[in-house]
Amino acid sequence: MKRFQNPILKKSAAVFGAVLLSGCAGMQLDNARMVEPGGSAFSTALYKEYMALSELEFLEGDYKDSDVFALRAISAAGNNPSTPEEMSARNLPPANKGELATARRELVEALAATATEKASVNAAQAQAAFECWMQEQEENFQPDDIAKCRADYMASMKAVRSALAPAPATAAPAPAPAPKAPQRMAATYTVNFDFDSDSITGKASQIIAEAGMAIDEMQASTIILSGYADRAGSEAYNMKLSDRRAKSVLGALDIRSRKKIAESTQIKVYGEKNNKKKTEDGVREAENRRVKIEIIR
Incomplete structure (x- = not known):
């Protein structure tokens, strides 16, 4: 059965809907x-x-x-x-x-x-x-x-x-066999740490998860983990702390990736050397408390 529609009520509803829309997104x-x-x-x-x-x-x-x-x-x-x-702007399925x-x-x-x-x-x-x-x-x-x-x-x-793509070279005599091309850096990630800590934070865990997916996606041949510390504390202590941080990241990556990370990972420890941000000795600096993940394919 066809229902009777009051034209005045119908027009009022349309106007009300337009008013609502004007205050919403889409403008x-x-x-x-x-x-x-x-x-x-x-x-x-x-x-x-x-x-x-x-x-x-x-x-x-x-x-x-x-x-x-x-x-x-x-x-x-x-x-x-x-x-x-940025990928972080979207709630994407992990797969x-x-x-x-x-x-x-x-x-x-x-x-x-x-x-x-x-x-x-x-x-x-x-x-x-x-x-x-x-x-x-x-x-x-x-x-x-x-x-x-x-x-x-x-x-x-x-x-x-x-x-x-570069333009094709003109015909020339066959060159001698070229040396093996060096490995190309495919991706780099940076994991930061709290002061005097080698624990993985929530934000660091997200970065490690992305790195783990990249390792699988790129079929990485080599992963390099470089550990650093800021200049608060002694040089010897910071070397040990940097090593612990690199190994913490290695352990987290081993969980995140399907690949056997340990077999293809190199750990390099720099302590308070080669700091990302130069500071005086004894200064705490969050940007220097890090582990750099380099993925090579």
Whole structure:
């Protein structure tokens, strides 16, 4: 049976809903529509990509993420493009963090090189597609959308890599066999410690978890753990403390990674030498109480 609808009540409800919406998220899209993009080709392309994402999320009723992308579009329009979104900004499923961490590192390295000049449009597409992938992976209920954003990122990064590849050398006589190429540093993580402590903090545990996933994802051949201390305390004591810190990280990594970490790990102990932040002797400095994790593939 068709129910009778009072037209006055229906109109009032529509007006009330519009009033509610005006006080909620989703209003940044109109602001982004009104700006005129300027600056570099990369910034202009990035504005267009973020606008497309903002429009799509708005149509799907995800006003919060629509605002996120709209604000990034406004920043790009002002020739101040944001860096790729940090992984910590999203509540990502643990199983997907390794692949996303690898993708973000590759993207950041390309942008820091010459991708914004040599492949401005593809670089902008890669950045937007990565953030789309992150956003859909956080929601984790639309597998087709996740797959599309991931595929868009892969295709854009392939074009970026091609643009950044060195030009092929002209034909020349066959060279003598080259020496074995040195191992390439794939990733570096830093774990900080509390004063006079070798205990793993909550924040340090998160960093170690990311490093463990990276080790598995990259099939690391070598892991180097370098232990440091600040200049409070004696030099001899700080050497021992640095060693304990490196071994604490090793133990935590051994739990986080499927790989047998101990078999491929080198521990280096520096104590209060080679400090990240120079201080006078006896000074406590949080940045110097650390273990550096270097992953080589």
